[in-house]
Amino acid sequence: MMRRxxxxxxxxxxxxxxxxxxxxxxxxxxxxxxxxxxxxxxxTGAPQLTFRSAxxxxxxxxxxTPQTAGNGLAVFPDTGNxxxxxxxxxxxxxxxxxxxxxxCCSQPGDRALLKLFLGSNLVGSNFVGLNRNDILDQSVSFxxxxxxxxxxxFEFSYANASGAPINLIETVDNITFNxxxxxxxxxxxxxxxxxxxxxxxxxxRRRKVAINTVSHNLA
Ligand SMILES: [Ca+2]
Ligand SMILES: [Ca+2]
Ligand SMILES: [Ca+2]
Numbered sequence: 751m752m753r754r755x756x757x758x759x760x761x762x763x764x765x766x767x768x769x770x771x772x773x774x775x776x777x778x779x780x781x782x783x784x785x786x787x788x789x790x791x792x793x794t795g796a797p798q799l800t801f802r803s804a805x806x807x808x809x810x811x812x813x814x815t816p817q818t819a820g821n822g823l824a825v826f827p828d829t830g831n832x833x834x835x836x837x838x839x840x841x842x843x844x845x846x847x848x849x850x851x852x853x854c855c856s857q858p859g860d861r862a863l864l865k866l867f868l869g870s871n872l873v874g875s876n877f878v879g880l881n882r883n884d885i886l887d888q889s890v891s892f893x894x895x896x897x898x899x900x901x902x903x904f905e906f907s908y909a910n911a912s913g914a915p916i917n918l919i920e921t922v923d924n925i926t927f928n929x930x931x932x933x934x935x936x937x938x939x940x941x942x943x944x945x946x947x948x949x950x951x952x953x954x955r956r957r958k959v960a961i962n963t964v965s966h967n968l969a
Contacts, residue, residue: 802836803833822922844893850918861878862909863909865904
């Protein structure tokens with residue numbers, strides 16, 4: 751019984767020290783159909799990130815080049831409405847490109863503001879000053895791959911230096927993020943590990959039998 755208990759402990763300890771695995775995903779919206787989108791929609795091929803807007807409407811996928819690169823996501827209209835993204839699991843890094851930084855409707859010093867949350871807690875934020883050329887040629891990012899600071903939601907807005915949203919349509923494209931797959935092995939992996947441990951025990955027992963046999967022969 752003691753040996754069995756120790757084996758279980760060793761298995762748990764081995765899993766506890768294994769670092770979480772992360773998977774990188776980039777959403778370019780090229781496979782996503784154009785047109786207005788419902789709150790909570792996700793891009794084709796990336797169901798692990800769903801989009802909403804602060805006002806509850808105004809999301810649209812379209813080819814707004816050069817404010818996007820091919821298809822991108824816009825948050826209409828020209829108001830303080832902004833983009834909210836929710837991840838199905840925790841994420842430790844994300845970046846996105848933004849356009850429509852239109853000089854018509856922004857001021858020098860206005861910024862692209864990215865806020866990150868874990869549950870209801872603000873984890874951190876980052877911003878990049880708009881170059882105001884109305885072209886998708888800047889990006890904003892947050893986090894560090896494998897850095898351990900995790901979040902599961904973001905807010906993205908065009909804002910003034912005080913962080914208040916300005917009246918401008920956000921367009922985003924090429925959203926990249928690293929999603930924590932899991933720090934705990936999948937059931938199939940558990941089964942393989944258990945089988946592996948059993949095989950090792952069986953191999954050790956067989957070796958002992960073999961050694962004993964040799965000893966008997968020598969005697
Ligand atoms: Ca695109
Ligand atoms: Ca806006
Ligand atoms: Ca720009």
